[in-house]
Amino acid sequence: MSGLLExxxxxxxxxxxxxxLDGANLSVQPGKVHCIIGxxxxxxxxxxxxxxxxxxxxxxxxxxxxxxxxxxxxDQILRRGICFVPQERALFPKMTVRENLRMGGFSLAxxxxxxxxxxxIEERFPILGERRDQHAGTMSGGQxxxxxxxxxxxxxxxxxxxxxxxxxxxxxxxxxxxxxMRLMADEGITILLVEQNAMMGLKHADWGVVLDLGRxxxxxxxxxxxxxxxxxxxxxxxxxxx
Amino acid sequence: xxxxxxxxxxxxxxxxxxxxxxxxxxxVFGVMRIVNLAHPVLIMAxxxxxYWAARLYGIDPLLxxxxxxxxxxxxxxxxxxxxxEREARSAKYSEMTVLLTFALAMVLEGAxxxxxxxxxxxxxxxxxxxxxxxxxxxxxxxQLYAGIVSxxxxxxxxxxxxxxxxxxxxxxxxxxxxxAELLGVNVNLVGLVSFAIGIGxxxxxxxxxxxxxxxxxxxxxxxxxxxxxxxxxxxxxSIFGTVLASFILAVVAAFIGAYFGATWSxxxxxxxxxxxxxxxxxxxxxxxxxxx
Ligand SMILES: Nc1ncnc2c1ncn2[C@@H]1O[C@H](COP(=O)(O)OP(=O)(O)OP(=O)(O)O)[C@@H](O)[C@H]1O
Ligand SMILES: [Mg+2]
Numbered sequence: 001m002s003g004l005l006e007x008x009x010x011x012x013x014x015x016x017x018x019x020x021l022d023g024a025n026l027s028v029q030p031g032k033v034h035c036i037i038g039x040x041x042x043x044x045x046x047x048x049x050x051x052x053x054x055x056x057x058x059x060x061x062x063x064x065x066x067x068x069x070x071x072x073x074x075d076q077i078l079r080r081g082i083c084f085v086p087q088e089r090a091l092f093p094k095m096t097v098r099e100n101l102r103m104g105g106f107s108l109a110x111x112x113x114x115x116x117x118x119x120x121i122e123e124r125f126p127i128l129g130e131r132r133d134q135h136a137g138t139m140s141g142g143q144x145x146x147x148x149x150x151x152x153x154x155x156x157x158x159x160x161x162x163x164x165x166x167x168x169x170x171x172x173x174x175x176x177x178x179x180x181m182r183l184m185a186d187e188g189i190t191i192l193l194v195e196q197n198a199m200m201g202l203k204h205a206d207w208g209v210v211l212d213l214g215r216x217x218x219x220x221x222x223x224x225x226x227x228x229x230x231x232x233x234x235x236x237x238x239x240x241x242x
Numbered sequence: 243x244x245x246x247x248x249x250x251x252x253x254x255x256x257x258x259x260x261x262x263x264x265x266x267x268x269x270v271f272g273v274m275r276i277v278n279l280a281h282p283v284l285i286m287a288x289x290x291x292x293y294w295a296a297r298l299y300g301i302d303p304l305l306x307x308x309x310x311x312x313x314x315x316x317x318x319x320x321x322x323x324x325x326x327e328r329e330a331r332s333a334k335y336s337e338m339t340v341l342l343t344f345a346l347a348m349v350l351e352g353a354x355x356x357x358x359x360x361x362x363x364x365x366x367x368x369x370x371x372x373x374x375x376x377x378x379x380x381x382x383x384x385q386l387y388a389g390i391v392s393x394x395x396x397x398x399x400x401x402x403x404x405x406x407x408x409x410x411x412x413x414x415x416x417x418x419x420x421x422a423e424l425l426g427v428n429v430n431l432v433g434l435v436s437f438a439i440g441i442g443x444x445x446x447x448x449x450x451x452x453x454x455x456x457x458x459x460x461x462x463x464x465x466x467x468x469x470x471x472x473x474x475x476x477x478x479x480s481i482f483g484t485v486l487a488s489f490i491l492a493v494v495a496a497f498i499g500a501y502f503g504a505t506w507s508x509x510x511x512x513x514x515x516x517x518x519x520x521x522x523x524x525x526x527x528x529x530x531x532x533x534x
Contacts, residue, residue: 052424075426084424092417103414106407107426 003027010060025216035205037198043214081158090148093137104151142173253496257489258389264472266443272416272479273436280347282465288448314445354459388450471515477525
């Protein structure tokens with residue numbers, strides 16, 4: 001089966017350091033929400049960084065719509081329609097909300113519609129309109145996450161990858177964040193979500209992928225992964241109660 | 243009262259010059275995390291460009307300013323390619339650059355000393371020794387012009403950073419290099435261009451300095467203390483902070499100089515550097531952004 005995005009047997013790491021990913025596999029189906037789970041340091045963030053070209057693929061392959069992404073720069077991968085919202089630090093804290101949104105369109109060759117696109121996004125997310133002249137770093141965590149996610153919409157991406165969007169947020173805010181994600185998925189955007197909180201992540205996903213020690217352990221429909229005994233083992237005690 | 247206004251004006255004029263001397267340093271630190279201890283000696287090089295242009299060809303240092311800026315910016319490109327580019331991704335990068343730029347400062351000082359000797363120099367266009375009088379108050383034309391030109395350049399820089407596409411890229415890279423790269427900014431190019439602009443600003447500052455202070459190669463060590471206190475007080479990397487710190491410290495130094503003597507005036511900057519590092523190491527504008 002060949003998906004929209006295919007990661008096969010990828011080996012990658014930081015600089016000349018040891019391989020952090022060592023046999024990562026992933027098959028992304030269009031329009032679905034995929035959740036990558038795994039314990040601390042499993043390599044979830046590293047996998048996303050490798051897909052967007054921030055880390056070199058040492059072995060294996062990553063293909064998007066059948067074309068290899070190997071050796072491509074982050075800006076080239078972005079232009080093909082893959083957006084990445086990194087863990088925690090996604091924004092420019094001393095730029096205003098509006099300027100942050102403009103940065104979202106930085107890679108656009110044709111900027112004639114940019115301001116209009118930003119207006120539309122401010123209409124959809126009124127909080128961003130209200131705070132357009134405020135520095136992004138002075139907003140609450142939930143508002144910042146909203147901005148980071150909304151900013152990807154400027155480019156009308158095909159795949160949006162979210163690295164722990166719920167991190168450090170209150171449960172009520174987490175709900176909002178996931179509902180924005182659902183909204184994006186309903187528009188046909190394919191989502192690749194990384195969550196440390198396996199329960200919560202899988203509940204909001206269609207497909208689950210379990211990563212440990214840089215290797216894909218197994219994947220399957222989210223509901224099945226959720227109840228798989230191997231998960232209980234992996235998260236012994238801690239996370240599954242959440 | 244007249245005396246207070248007099249001191250204030252002199253302090254402000256010097257503050258303008260310091261602001262330009264410090265803003266290039268601040269820009270380079272902000273984007274590249276390079277603590278450029280060679281910045282003052284590069285200002286010195288700019289001053290020599292102005293000096294020789296005036297002495298050999300009789301060109302006014304204000305007219306030499308763009309030439310000095312371009313020559314130094316080109317020097318910046320070469321230095322960046324030779325020295326800094328390779329280091330840019332290393333983890334110990336910031337610490338490394340302190341040692342690297344320290345060595346660079348020594349080498350450049352030696353080169354300037356060999357080429358131009360350690361004689362005190364100053365360019366003396368007519369306005370450098372002239373002044374406006376308003377009642378009892380005098381405003382030295384040289385310092386006034388230098389201050390005005392300096393503020394004009396900084397304003398142009400601020401507009402460029404605020405409104406141009408490349409300015410967005412520079413600010414974004416300063417605030418969050420990884421996110422900038424993810425949005426399609428070529429952060430290596432931004433690093434190179436910012437470094438060139440920063441060193442170009444040193445060249446521009448040098449031609450102003452050439453008629454405001456007398457100079458000789460080894461004097462850059464004196465300027466380091468002044469510039470470090472400006473960028474630290476301003477919050478490392480914040481150009482606006484550096485400008486504000488320049489005015490505050492220059493005015494304070496002017497008052498201390500007037501009432502307690504010139505030795506104490508210089509000490510203002512050392513004391514400020516020390517106190518800021520102890521009390522508020524992030525400077526005036528270096529507040530920690532809330533990202534949680
Ligand atoms: N910039 C880096 N340089 C070197 N090693 C890194 C870097 N970032 C992460 N690592 C290492 O890579 C491994 C995997 O880290 P990664 O951030 O991908 O884990 P993760 O699954 O996202 O964990 P978390 O749930 O804590 O976010 C860890 O051992 C970590 O120490
Ligand atoms: Mg992570």
